[in-house]
Amino acid sequence: MSSPARSAFPAPPRTERRVLRVLGTEITLLEKVRRKAEADLGFDIRFEVLDFISCQRRAAMEPAAYDIYDQCFHNLDIVWAWGSLRPIDTERISDWGLLSGLTREGGISRYAWRGHGDAPVRKLYVQPGEQLGDAPSRYISMLPTVHNMDSFGYDARVFGRPENGRDSWAWLLDERAKGRIALVDEPAIGIFDAALAAEAAGELQFGDIGSMTVAEVDSLMAFLNDRRQKGYFCAVWSSAEEAAELIRSDRLSAQSMWSPVYGQLGEMASSVVEAAPIEGYRAWHGGMSLSRHLSDDGLEMGYEYMNWWLSGWAGAVMARQGYYMSVLDRVREVLTPEEWAYWYEGAPAASDLPGPAGNTVVRAGVRRSGGSYWERANRIAVWNTTMDEHNYAARAWARFAAKVRSGMP
Template sequence: MMSSTSRSGFPAPPRIERRVLRVLGTEITLLDQVRRKAEADLGFTIQFEVLDFISCQRRAAMEPTAYDIYDQCFHNLDIVWAWGSLRPIDTERISNWGLLSGLTREGGISRYAWRGHGDAPVRKLYVQPGEQLAAAPSRYISMLPTVHNMDSFGYDARVFGRPEGGRDSWAWLLDPRAKGRIALVDEPAIGIFDAALAAEAAGELQFRDIGNMTVAEVDALMAFLNDRRQKGYFCAVWRSAEEAAELIRADLLSAQSMWSPVYGQLGEMAPLVVEAAPIEGYRAWHGGMSLSRHLSESALDMGYDYLNWWLSGWPGAVMARQGYYMSVPERVREVLPAAEWAYWYEGAPAAADLPGPAGNVVVRAGARRSGGSYWERANRIAVWNTTMDEHNYAVRAWESFVAGVRSGAP
């Protein structure tokens, strides 16, 4: 707080510095309309720094004083937590903690649901003595679970048709019919599992635990991918939804890894692209928010206000319009118009054209969401995005493969 003397000779009124909360994250959640609404509701300035998954994780681990909130995915948590950059979150300061879904707090949409291989959020949600992370419930958590989804891939109906009855298969992502027109997402904790699911579904490889491959299994997968690369199967890799959409709008692809918002950005190509509901199950992911270790008490209060705001319902409605779910679905239901709730969460036909976050139409009247309702999709998780025990080895192998795709080298 500063003061000065005015031209009249009287002390000028004190100038109050507006408080600032810095949020480091990715394009998944750091939308400008979210920032503006949060500032209006919370009364302080919010600064977003938007990076890709890998760059965001690296900055969070190595520069913990550069941000206040780390907004990422659970599979990007281990490394940052291990570096001591984050502090435990007290669930007694989270007003809607008791409303979080079973998928988030217990690992499955119901007690009978298959939990999926890999980094299900519950497996690293709770802080144990010694600040180890595990599934045993405790008062403190590592990351507040928020946005999540069950991803698959998109394919060209001109090549694969429009099969009915749930006969889509991950094998199509590496199918000879799509040779030369295939793209993967360039993130080793994501793209490697799309490729592994495809290789296993095609009968080319088999993994003891697809969510935690051995060195030998990583080697076998990368040998398989490099063989396909040398035979000309891949035309691109991508890191953002816009890059993925542009490849399809340019009619360069017949199959590729896909994120939900991409389907609303395809323009004239949209009627030709089908979101797969694979018989083998989905690759799921779960986002969340953590507090930086460095926060002062006043900044910490702002941090908790921001975390609680994310579970208030409105942010979840915006996320739904991207095709994403929230960890507090009942709060979202209170805010989301009935027609949008019915389509995105219940799997019902769209009663009218539905908007995306920017207000443009992303769903046409009469369309149904691929895979059905939230509960149907959440019961069919094959593997979660994961940082495996051999993550560093897998990253080096993946980067070599990606470099070959980008360069077009034989």
């Protein structure tokens, strides 16, 4: 029996759709954003969503497991030091020249106070020897994207409704909220909320709150543990949903807060106020970095994705949960005039405004706490920071948080 005839025209090899893998946190890795980016860019995008610390550890130790590292500047140092990331060429970022002064120069204007700690500009530019610093260069460590100025939320039934800007970080540890206080469980974030509160209350004083000494960390943790033993804290939390549920269940009078939480409070929304502390905000800045392993087509996809993020649509989604983007003009082109006026200009909402999921998160007539983007950005006290003594502080914080979670005396 003769063998079957072979075709003179063999079938073309099966081609698989290209894939970009993005490692990050719940702040930016929204399913709605992933689907839109896939549709616009023409390749598959896979999100891996982890908490801050797990994300940082995976990025540092497993650079082959992702293509884009989407995190915050205060989570950059360790990953960069491990050699897991490659410099970003700003000549391949189409809107690089449109990035705000807060991002590229350190302040919203030349006169603005830069704030203590990890302002993004302090580790933005790649220096000779691949060190990071603020001297402008063609190459950067992380493309600045989403950012905000955070504070805390408080119960107006306990503290009243003082005039905007008269709130104080001291209220986060106020005796009036005893037994109903929660902090965010992240040592590069929660520890600064607590430090700002302790300093505002006159309990402690720091030489540089963005770079505490071991003795200052010890003093702060002793203070927090004293308050814990006296029953001040009811919880620590690690996600926006945890924070929202603590308020919806009416367990809190004051707690660290992230902006999206205010749109998830249900019936409690009318009782909770976003503080505009007289001492200033704790700010943070997110961004995207390229994995060291990327080359050729993978590298090209990485640049396409980062440029897409700056093009406006993603920034509008971020605005609807209270976050700002580094390229303001592109976001303004996508938001409605009413949304731009409320989220960026600080004007009263002309109508009910939607969140990323389409549900109403802002009621007509309400004004954003702290005012406009420019007003808020001019009042940064400290940035989320990985201090020189971070490892020491993180271990001390972990012991404190574990005891709060377990209810230990």
